Amino acid sequence: MHQFQIAPLAGDLGSPFVFTNSALWMLVVLALIWVFMVGGMKRQLVPGRWQVAVEGVTGFITSMLTTNVGPEGRRYVPWVFTVFMFILFANLLGMMPFALAGAHPFTVTSQFTVTGVMAIISFAIVLIVGFWKHGFHFFSLFIPHGTPKILLPLIFLIELLSFMVRPFSLALRLFVAMIAGHILVEVFASFVVSGINAGGVAGPAISLLSFVFIMGVMALELLVCAIQAYVFALLTSLYINDAVNLH
Amino acid sequence: MDLEAAKVIGAGLAAIGVGAAAIGVGNVFGSFLESAIRNPAAADSQQGRLFIGFAAAELLGLIAFAVAMIILYAV
Numbered sequence: 380m381h382q383f384q385i386a387p388l389a390g391d392l393g394s395p396f397v398f399t400n401s402a403l404w405m406l407v408v409l410a411l412i413w414v415f416m417v418g419g420m421k422r423q424l425v426p427g428r429w430q431v432a433v434e435g436v437t438g439f440i441t442s443m444l445t446t447n448v449g450p451e452g453r454r455y456v457p458w459v460f461t462v463f464m465f466i467l468f469a470n471l472l473g474m475m476p477f478a479l480a481g482a483h484p485f486t487v488t489s490q491f492t493v494t495g496v497m498a499i500i501s502f503a504i505v506l507i508v509g510f511w512k513h514g515f516h517f518f519s520l521f522i523p524h525g526t527p528k529i530l531l532p533l534i535f536l537i538e539l540l541s542f543m544v545r546p547f548s549l550a551l552r553l554f555v556a557m558i559a560g561h562i563l564v565e566v567f568a569s570f571v572v573s574g575i576n577a578g579g580v581a582g583p584a585i586s587l588l589s590f591v592f593i594m595g596v597m598a599l600e601l602l603v604c605a606i607q608a609y610v611f612a613l614l615t616s617l618y619i620n621d622a623v624n625l626h
Numbered sequence: 627m628d629l630e631a632a633k634v635i636g637a638g639l640a641a642i643g644v645g646a647a648a649i650g651v652g653n654v655f656g657s658f659l660e661s662a663i664r665n666p667a668a669a670d671s672q673q674g675r676l677f678i679g680f681a682a683a684e685l686l687g688l689i690a691f692a693v694a695m696i697i698l699y700a701v
Contacts, residue, residue, distance in 0.1 A: 447674065548685055555688040558695075610681045613674060 404485040408468045447616045463612040470604035489557040498550035501615045509622035556607050560600040567593045640694035647687020654679040
């Protein structure tokens with residue numbers, strides 16, 4: 380589908396030095412986050428509306444980490460906050476409906492490579508912190524307390540498998556959720572067009588119905604954008620909790 | 627049956643999984659709401675667990691969707 384295609388804006392797609400629409404929208408996301416943060420980091424004693432918004436987001440991430448990881452969780456706020464803001468802004472920017480002169484919004488998070496890299500970094504943090512703090516004792520994460528001796532190898536294998544699949548599920552959830560939402564909107568948009576083309580009484584009626592439905596789906600998608608960013612940050616903090624506190 | 631027809635039937639069968647995940651997600655939120663109304667004081671502290679359950683149920687539906695897409699376009 381056209382809206383998920385990566386098109387080169389400068390350079391050649393085959394060469395390693397190519398500026399694509401994906402890269403452009405990542406820069407747009409970065410610029411928006413930068414504007415949002417700089418506008419709110421004035422450190423006024425009586426905060427204005429903007430500063431309250433920024434402090435709300437940072438406080439939200441900080442409290443999420445302190446409740447899930449404990450007091451040590453504050454050290455991981457930079458990464459979780461970064462990933463939350465990036466996913467949230469990229470999702471919301473990708474939902475923008477307009478397209479001008481062939482240029483259209485690109486959902487950065489609808490690419491498995493982008494979400495995959497974020498998931499791999501989260502997973503790498505878990506591995507590095509786990510082995511740094513606990514050494515080979517980290518493997519006790521795969522053996523729950525009170526496991527019978529006979530079941531030990533089986534439980535170890537199952538827990539290891541569920542641990543190794545984490546980055547994959549983290550990345551897959553985000554990118555499939557974004558793609559599914561956009562495809563749903565696109566399918567109903569095609570119903571609008573073909574309904575008008577069909578003519579008669581039933582055709583435009585179906586078009587109108589589909590159009591109303593699209594508005595509902597868009598509202599739902601805005602919710603999904605926020606929930607997916609929240610879920611990514613929440614699961615990352617839970618995985619970090621595993622690495623910091625074992626069980 | 628030729629390959630195209632088999633593909634479309636397979637994708638339709640894979641879409642059943644999405645409906646099953648819808649039951650799962652509804653179950654997660656429904657059970658949460660049921661117990662949150664009984665004990666509203668404890669509801670806020672369980673919101674993290676609510677979204678973990680939601681994420682786990684949703685992931686399986688999304689995997690079913692991904693399988694349908696792979697059958698339709700990538701095989």
